[in-house]
Amino acid sequence: MKENYFFNLYRDHFSVGTNTAIYFSILTKLVLILLIGFLLFRLVHIFSRRYLSRFVIRTKTSFDDLLIKNKVLLGFTRIIVLILLDLSLPNIFKGAPRLLFYADKLVLLLISFFIIWFIRSILFTLKDFLRTFSSFKDKPLESYVQIFMIFVWLLGTLVVFSILTGQSLLKFLTALGAFSAVLLLIFKDTILGFVASIQISINDTVRLNDWITMEKYAADGNVIEINLVSVIVKNFDNTITSIPTYSLISESFKNWRAMSNSGGRRIKRALYIKVNSIRFLNEDDITRLSKIDLISDYLQQTQTNIEQFNTANKINKDLIINGRNLTNLGVFRIYVERYLANHPEINKELLFMARQLAPTTHGIPLEIYAFSKNKIWLNYERIAADLFDHFLASVPFFDLELFEHPTGKDLSNIHS
Known part of the structure; x- marks a missing residue:
């Protein structure tokens, strides 16, 4: 084992045992690297809030404003800090291979989680940006974001199992194919909702802010959200009704949009x-x-x-x-x-x-x-x-x- 500064400091200056010096050295370096990571994250946060926000406000495009709003830069910073921490682990846990093994898995799990969260922020930014165009204002973009996130979370779960078990990700993907029938049964409503969202969008049967009436679900009001699983209607008595998305293509309902767009x-x-x-x-x-x-x-x-x-x-x-x-x-x-x-x-x-x-x-x-x-x-x-x-x-x-x-x-x- 190659000795380092903190190890020598604790062993020689404080006259502690070798094992104790190793653990104190690990703890000291871990605190220092976490402190550096925290300071780096705070610096990026302050820079984003004070300087970058002022800059994006002056730009003509709204895309950069939405990146700031959905905290994409901060999410990217978390990933960078964790990657730097992961690269520093061999030096931090020098002399403690077992701790290094568990610490490496923990950091990899955190990196996987924040990568998923970063992808979510990107998707929300794209959704908000598309909403600025008139052709997308009444489209069920939430459904597309949700179905994409389901696949991302599914892949992320497989990556987590791969990290925890040390098995190849390819083996989990192969096993996933064998359980595809079970997954289809589990995600039946999600798949039906996704198909319904696409049909609703292509056939233009329902848009956001449309007034719809569906007696079966006691719905009579304006559509405020169309997502993968349900269509949310705010009724005229200020109650909220949730209608399964698939019901809008399998059952009868009344859309008053044509009346609203007509002359009377x-x-x-x-x-x-x-x-x-x-x-x-x-x-x-x-x-x-x-x-x-x-x-x-x-x-x-x-x-x-x-x-x-x-x-x-x-x-x-x-x-x-x-x-x-x-x-x-x-x-x-x-x-x-x-x-x-x-x-x-x-x-x-x-x-x-x-x-x-x-x-x-x-x-x-x-x-x-x-x-x-x-x-x-x-x-x-x-x-x-x-x-x-x-x-x-x-x-x-x-x-x-x-x-x-x-x-x-x-x-x-x-x-x-």
Whole structure:
């Protein structure tokens, strides 16, 4: 054994035994090398925070800013310090081969871990950098990062076993092939999630910030994350729902993106008119309804055309059912359409109408179909409510009645 300074110092100056001098020498050199490594790491940290950060802020590209944000330089520094420590181990543990053996394995394990962490930082930097491009902002990049990290961790685990057992890494890779079927079973959900992420990205079925609805999982809100295993949805009641990624290609869901990108948000509701309130209009009714500005010209023109038709065809008008006639429901339908056409919040470039649907046990549905210009949920609901407030209040002017189930008060009035 070649003697060194610290060994001689402890043995001669402090008059300790040979074995004790060896261990004190190892401890002293280990503390010194760790102190040097710590100081080197702190210097890089201070340099990165004070000087390098100022420099990258001035550059035009954001990539270097993201390198600093994800601590790539610090991760690289950890690896360099550990490599220097590993190279110094033979000198530090001179005279203690058993300690050298265990210390070497420990440092190699730390190097392996920090290399994996360094790769993770690089991948996160690339992901954040790609997010700065509009074409990647709504892509499930997290899924790709996660699947790559699974392979990195798997390889890192094999390296750890190789270090601990002293066996060749090639032997573990060969054994891994034999257990591939078991691994496929273990990572079935991960593999399905990865396939689903690729299909979602290629088919563009879901993007970040899309509003989706999936009743099976009680999801109704905006997508805030798409990863390898799940799609995270922030519902409108501020709850969070996690949907398995594979479910988005194997099951049905509703994506409201097309509506959000269109010129309006659809209003589709119906008024249910009592059948026995529908009747023909007489002259007094037409005179009264002609005072309504939106339909006055329609009533005059239509009534003139009807009278001309009935006269030309010698229709017997002793009974009002004969020939052509206006009905209160038909005139109300025209009123609704004209009201929509004159409403400032209805998009006139998209379809709008009031249509009569097939009779039901609840009466005749008069469905209002239109698109609100404002697609924000709160404003949309206010516009729809204002429309139907007006229509509900307008129904009695046309001598129509709305259907509703009898209440307790209605039933008590019947018995009384």
